Amino acid sequence: MINGADPLAYFVFDKEHNHNLLAVKELAQRCGYTVISSDLVASYPNAIKIIFDNGQWRVHLDNSSAVVSVDFSDPRFYARVNSSALQGEYVVRAVLGRKKTTQPLTVLDATAGFGHDAFLLAAAGCQVTLVEQMPLLAYLLEQAVQRARNSTSDLLLSTAQRMKVESANSVILMQQWSASRPDVVYLDPMYAQAENETKRGLKKSAAVKKNMAFLQRLTSHKVMTLPAAQLEHDQNCHDVLNSEGEGMIEAALALAKSKVVVKRAPGAEWLGGFKPASSLTGKATRFDIYPVS
Ligand SMILES: C[S@@+](CC[C@H](N)C(=O)[O-])C[C@H]1O[C@@H](n2cnc3c(N)ncnc32)[C@H](O)[C@@H]1O
Structure with a gap:
């Protein structure tokens, strides 16, 4: 575990290569997240799992089986x-x-x-x-x-x-x-x-819903974890x-x-x-x- 003190910490781990903690740390540092170990995940219901799987990072949204990745060869x-x-x-x-x-x-x-x-x-x-x-x-x-x-x-x-x-x-x-x-x-x-469209009864595809959920998770994490001064600076993330x-x-x-x-x-x-x-x-x-x- 690198740091598990923040209850809103992001959870970044590498399923295939658990020894590759350096890569995990680098990604977390670059994104401004905290890394916690898998045994602590139950205590962090807001954590996002980022798993290196089959040659690429995939993000697992909590409370669902939805997995988000960017893959142009899909x-x-x-x-x-x-x-x-x-x-x-x-x-x-x-x-x-x-x-x-x-x-x-x-x-x-x-x-x-x-x-x-x-x-x-x-x-x-x-x-x-x-x-x-x-x-x-x-x-x-x-x-x-x-x-x-x-x-x-x-x-x-x-x-x-x-x-x-x-x-x-x-x-x-x-x-x-x-x-x-x-x-x-x-x-x-x-x-x-897109939210408003749903309220108006228009249907969104499952993929769009999943991607929206992902962006909302990222945005709310960011907003909840930032100190007030930075929050103001980054407010336009939320505005999106x-x-x-x-x-x-x-x-x-x-x-x-x-x-x-x-x-x-x-x-x-x-x-x-x-x-x-x-x-x-x-x-x-x-x-x-x-x-x-
Ligand atoms: C609806 S999505 C775009 C989808 C994209 N056209 C596609 O084909 O996948 C909007 C994206 O814009 C980003 N965004 C919004 N405001 C931004 C800004 N000021 N600077 C950079 N990215 C921004 C959001 O983080 C979000 O990922």
Whole structure:
């Protein structure tokens, strides 16, 4: 045991390689979590289990058998990428638009989440920077991109080569941006609306529910464990689930060279009240498009 004093501590252990405590400690330190040993887990009902299993970290949500991981080779997701239907994906249509460019578009995905939209965009030829504020999720993304780069599938490999992950608050990152500006900024701060959709009786898939539960667990842990001063600083983590990513669209509109694309639930209000020039609406999602030039 490294430290078991905090009842809200995260529980990080390595099923296959219990001797690999160094890797566990490094991951915990990077994410700002405490490590406790498996024999103490019963005393820590709020702990999250992170298990290194079959070559990758998987997060086990408590009180359920749900396991969360980031894996671009998952057959259901891979089938979407490895298909002629890729160009018809709403996110691809919204970001690429009709204009044909000779240079690949550079895209900043400022709310990377589980990286699915970013991967679809990279598979369609974009150079994508993924920014995720939750350190654990950013780490899972990085690992997934790395595994894809080592894959025997040319498609996974070449797509992952167009992806770069950053663990940061994208609003701050966009406000302090000094590199060359991305063509497109893509935003999907959507889970708060997903909650509302459920209240309105609209169904979410089991996978989306599981991923939401995961983000909620990470967010509430973070909020409960942080000292007050840091809490105020990190309040926007909490806002992601409870409000609408304050300042995000303003920062995105100031940074993007060509356009900002925002993913919303159909029927949801415009992000920050900003009216888009156009929208692409599917059954489950709407993509609001804001040209900036
Ligand atoms: C709905 S999920 C995005 C899902 C993603 N489009 C996908 O395809 O998997 C929203 C994500 O944005 C992240 N997020 C929200 N605000 C952020 C910010 N200011 N900086 C970085 N990440 C942020 C949240 O932590 C969450 O993981």
